[in-house]
Each structure stands twice: as structure tokens, then as C-alpha cells.
Amino acid sequence: MDQLKISNIRSASAKYAGVLDLREEILRKPLGISLRNEDLSRDHDDEIFIAESGNRIVGCLLLHPYDTGVVQLRAMAVANDWQGKGTGRSLVQVAEQYCVLNGIHKIILHARKVAMGFYTSLGYTAYGDEFVEVGIPHYLMEKQLIE
Numbered sequence: 001m002d003q004l005k006i007s008n009i010r011s012a013s014a015k016y017a018g019v020l021d022l023r024e025e026i027l028r029k030p031l032g033i034s035l036r037n038e039d040l041s042r043d044h045d046d047e048i049f050i051a052e053s054g055n056r057i058v059g060c061l062l063l064h065p066y067d068t069g070v071v072q073l074r075a076m077a078v079a080n081d082w083q084g085k086g087t088g089r090s091l092v093q094v095a096e097q098y099c100v101l102n103g104i105h106k107i108i109l110h111a112r113k114v115a116m117g118f119y120t121s122l123g124y125t126a127y128g129d130e131f132v133e134v135g136i137p138h139y140l141m142e143k144q145l146i147e
């Protein structure tokens with residue numbers, strides 16, 4: 001397996017276009033919808049974590065400011081050929097380290113029901129009722145990073 005490099009960028013980066021391509025491919029196309037029909041202005045406030053293999057972006061997640069000391073993890077995606085190899089776990093772990101260093105004590109997220117096991121394995125817990133987003137069932141999940 002090629003070496004993975006994980007780093008964080010902002011939407012002004014030249015690499016942001018590759019993040020949009022990955023989100024389109026993994027998070028929108030399979031649902032028959034497109035990011036082109038969405039307001040992406042929230043992205044400009046976000047810290048964007050990317051996993052790169054060479055010049056290719058193979059994983060991403062965004063941290064959006066939510067409340068004092070709280071961020072929302074969103075747009076979590078790993079390229080099909082990089083899934084099941086620890087890519088997603090590495091991305092989340094690096095993002096969590098960033099949070100701890102920056103005084104963020106809690107991460108919340110909208111988990112697709114099919115991906116809840118991934119977040120559970122990383123210490124996230126579900127709360128509240130099932131709800132629908134992008135046409136599929138989701139649950140709120142959270143993780144307290146600092147007590």
C-alpha cells in the first residue's frame with residue numbers, strides 16, 4: 001500500500017477542488033444527487049483534513065465550527081479503493097488531535113445509518129431519533145474529547 005499523507009487545508013487551497021471531486025464521487029453520485037446543486041459556502045469556515053496518496057486525494061473530512069469548543073465533523077469520505085484499510089480511522093484520529101490542541105472538547109456529527117459502526121469503533125455514541133438527510137437515514141453522534 002502506498003504511503004498516506006494526512007494534512008489540513010482550507011477551501012482557498014488548490015487542493016480543495018480534489019476534495020469536492022472525492023465528495024461528489026463517494027457521497028453524492030451513489031445517491032443520484034450532486035454537490036453542484038448545494039450551497040457550499042459553509043466550507044469556507046471549515047478546517048479540511050485530507051489523506052493523500054501521491055498527488056491523489058483519497059480521503060477527506062471537514063470540521064465546521066458549531067458552538068464554543070464544539071465542531072461538527074462532516075463530509076467524511078474515503079475513495080472506494082482505500083476503504084477498509086484504516087484511512088478513515090487515521091483521518092478522524094488526526095482531526096481529533098487537532099481539536100484537542102485547539103481547545104475543542106466535543107465533536108458532533110450526522111452519521112449515515114450505514115456508517116454508524118465506523119464511528120462507534122472510534123468512540124462516538126448515538127443520541128436522539130433517526131432523521132433523514134440527503135434522502136437516507138441518519139443519527140446524531142458525538143464524542144467528548146476532553147472531560
Ligand SMILES: CC(C)(COP(=O)(O)OP(=O)(O)OC[C@H]1O[C@@H](n2cnc3c(N)ncnc32)[C@H](O)[C@@H]1OP(=O)(O)O)[C@@H](O)C(=O)NCCC(=O)NCCS
Pocket residue numbers: 026027076077078079082083084085086087088089090110111112114115116117118119121
Ligand atoms: C465510512 C468510511 C468513511 C469509513 O472509512 P474507512 O477508511 O473505510 O474505514 P477504516 O478502514 O478506517 O475502518 C475503521 C473501523 O471502522 C469499521 N468500519 C468501517 N466502515 C464501516 C461501516 N460502514 N460500518 C461498520 N463499521 C465500519 C472498520 O471495520 C474498522 O473497524 P476495526 O477498528 O474494528 O478494524 C468509508 O468507508 C466511506 O467513505 N464510506 C462511504 C461514504 C460514507 O458512508 N461516509 C460517511 C458519511 S456519515
